[in-house]
Amino acid sequence: MLQTSAIRDHFEVYTKGLQKRGIQNAADILQNILKIDEERRNTQLQLDDLLAQSNQMAKQIGQLIQSGKKDEADQAKKDTAALKQQSKELGPKLQEIEKQLTEALYNIPNIPHDSVVAGKSAEDNEIVKQADENIPDLPESAKPHWDLIEEYDIIDFELGNKVTGAGFPFYKGQGARLNRALVNYFLDEALKAGFTEVQPPILINEDSGYGTGQLPDKEGQMYQVIESNLYMIPTAEVPITNIYRDVILNAEQLPIKNVGYTPCFRREAGSWGAHVRGLNRLHQFDKVEIVEINHPDQSYETLDKMVAHVENLVKGLGLPYRILRLCGGDMGFTSALTYDFEVFSAAQKKWLEVSSVSNFETYQANRLKLRIKGDDGKKILAHTLNGSALALPRIVAALLENNQGAEGIAMPEVLHPYLGFKSITKK
RNA sequence: AGAGGAGUGGCAGAGUGGUCGAAUGCGGCGGUCUUGAAAACCGUUGUACCGCAAGGUACCGGGGGUUCGAAUCCCUCCUCCUCUGCCA
Numbered sequence: 001m002l003q004t005s006a007i008r009d010h011f012e013v014y015t016k017g018l019q020k021r022g023i024q025n026a027a028d029i030l031q032n033i034l035k036i037d038e039e040r041r042n043t044q045l046q047l048d049d050l051l052a053q054s055n056q057m058a059k060q061i062g063q064l065i066q067s068g069k070k071d072e073a074d075q076a077k078k079d080t081a082a083l084k085q086q087s088k089e090l091g092p093k094l095q096e097i098e099k100q101l102t103e104a105l106y107n108i109p110n111i112p113h114d115s116v117v118a119g120k121s122a123e124d125n126e127i128v129k130q131a132d133e134n135i136p137d138l139p140e141s142a143k144p145h146w147d148l149i150e151e152y153d154i155i156d157f158e159l160g161n162k163v164t165g166a167g168f169p170f171y172k173g174q175g176a177r178l179n180r181a182l183v184n185y186f187l188d189e190a191l192k193a194g195f196t197e198v199q200p201p202i203l204i205n206e207d208s209g210y211g212t213g214q215l216p217d218k219e220g221q222m223y224q225v226i227e228s229n230l231y232m233i234p235t236a237e238v239p240i241t242n243i244y245r246d247v248i249l250n251a252e253q254l255p256i257k258n259v260g261y262t263p264c265f266r267r268e269a270g271s272w273g274a275h276v277r278g279l280n281r282l283h284q285f286d287k288v289e290i291v292e293i294n295h296p297d298q299s300y301e302t303l304d305k306m307v308a309h310v311e312n313l314v315k316g317l318g319l320p321y322r323i324l325r326l327c328g329g330d331m332g333f334t335s336a337l338t339y340d341f342e343v344f345s346a347a348q349k350k351w352l353e354v355s356s357v358s359n360f361e362t363y364q365a366n367r368l369k370l371r372i373k374g375d376d377g378k379k380i381l382a383h384t385l386n387g388s389a390l391a392l393p394r395i396v397a398a399l400l401e402n403n404q405g406a407e408g409i410a411m412p413e414v415l416h417p418y419l420g421f422k423s424i425t426k427k
Numbered sequence: 428a429g430a431g432g433a434g435u436g437g438c439a440g441a442g443u444g445g446u447c448g449a450a451u452g453c454g455g456c457g458g459u460c461u462u463g464a465a466a467a468c469c470g471u472u473g474u475a476c477c478g479c480a481a482g483g484u485a486c487c488g489g490g491g492g493u494u495c496g497a498a499u500c501c502c503u504c505c506u507c508c509u510c511u512g513c514c515a
Binding site for chain 1: 445446474475476477478483484485494495496
């Protein structure tokens with residue numbers, strides 16, 4: 001969430017920033033925050049004053065009792081009744097105001113970076129790079145991946161329906177091995193790039209959900225384990241970033257670079273249709289995620305490096321890709337700047353999003369209370385970043401479609417050592 | 428899952444109703460001494476909010492309660508340890 005002090009200091013900039021996201025009444029919203037905050041400060045001042053008096057009285061009573069002046073002590077006890085009454089009223093009032101303030105702040109998205117253009121939807125995203133030289137020239141008979149996976153018997157949706165439900169496919173044989181190969185390839189590349197591998201829990205508690213911003217606004221998108229009050233992760237970002245909740249880092253520890261592979265679970269309620277056939281959208285999928293924490297001065301350099309890392313992966317797989325800079329209206333709630341990677345799936349003739357790389361600046365760090373202690377001992381909020389590197393199913397879809405041939409489906413060379421075979425073939 | 432015990436500052440560890448934001452030790456930082464280092468000695472050393480400051484307030488696992496006053500008493504939740512059970 002945003003910091004109230006920052007809203008006060010950069011009111012104009014913040015207003016314009018929110019307008020880029022299409023929030024017309026941004027000034028009113030921010031003004032309301034400042035109003036509640038002022039009320040909060042006034043109330044706290046009053047309460048502090050009352051408590052100071054009470055503390056003073058309590059000390060005196062203690063002294064009176066110890067020096068045997070019982071009558072005076074009893075009188076003083078009576079005198080404190082009024083103070084107590086007042087603070088009993090003010091305490092809950094302050095809590096109520098604080099609750100209002102955080103709720104109001106939770107409802108305000110991050111301020112977009114300068115380079116982000118205003119815009120309403122995906123239509124307005126900027127293409128910053130288009131590398132489409134690898135688009136294959138497929139014959140008319142080319143099949144979409146949902147036909148190929150049946151033909152080669154490598155992914156089974158029917159089985160998933162039976163055992164779990166729609167959107168939970170089984171990967172079988174060479175399909176399962178392809179997934180494992182991709183995960184290993186992605187992890188190994190991340191290790192080469194200096195990331196530390198972590199294997200986080202895939203269930204998280206409520207605090208973690210709030211920490212990275214999935215809660216309260218995106219509650220419906222996560223699966224819940226109600227009897228334990230836990231959530232299934234929609235992305236490894238949540239557990240890996242929450243490692244650093246309530247943490248004060250030393251400047252020398254930066255940058256923090258973690259990578260983790262996890263399954264991801266998304267309910268994606270109400271977004272099913274023809275355009276999400278096959279592997280295009282699932283309730284459970286595999287993803288390798290990179291998470292970095294760095295000093296505010298370096299975070300955009302870090303973002304560029306992460307983008308380069310992801311680009312290296314899609315290039316390695318030989319897939320046609322493009323990089324988008326998301327516009328204000330299409331960007332995630334908590335992000336200040338997001339680059340999306342899309343690969344071209346040649347039989348569907350569609351660009352599929354396979355990665356999203358974002359700088360959250362201090363938006364998550366403020367919720368997480370993640371700070372950096374400088375040499376001067378001063379503490380500042382860190383910048384958090386993350387990116388998919390990469391999400392598997394759509395990569396699989398593009399690989400299958402783009403590389404299909406009469407003799408099977410050729411696999412990119414970088415995967416050969418991991419796969420143990422060079423193409424997917426019929427049994 | 429059941430029974431018992433425990434959670435205090437970076438760490439260790441005192442503190443069972445008042446002057447406790449909290450002894451003491453270790454570690455960290457600054458200094459004295461030294462050619463330098465070690466040792467010794469002296470000082471300093473939590474976080475957040477309000478305030479120009481002085482200062483005030485809150486925090487002893489989380490939340491709630493009793494009391495004029497809670498680290499200390501009560502309730503509840505969480506975590507850890509020991510024993511029993513179950514289990515990849």
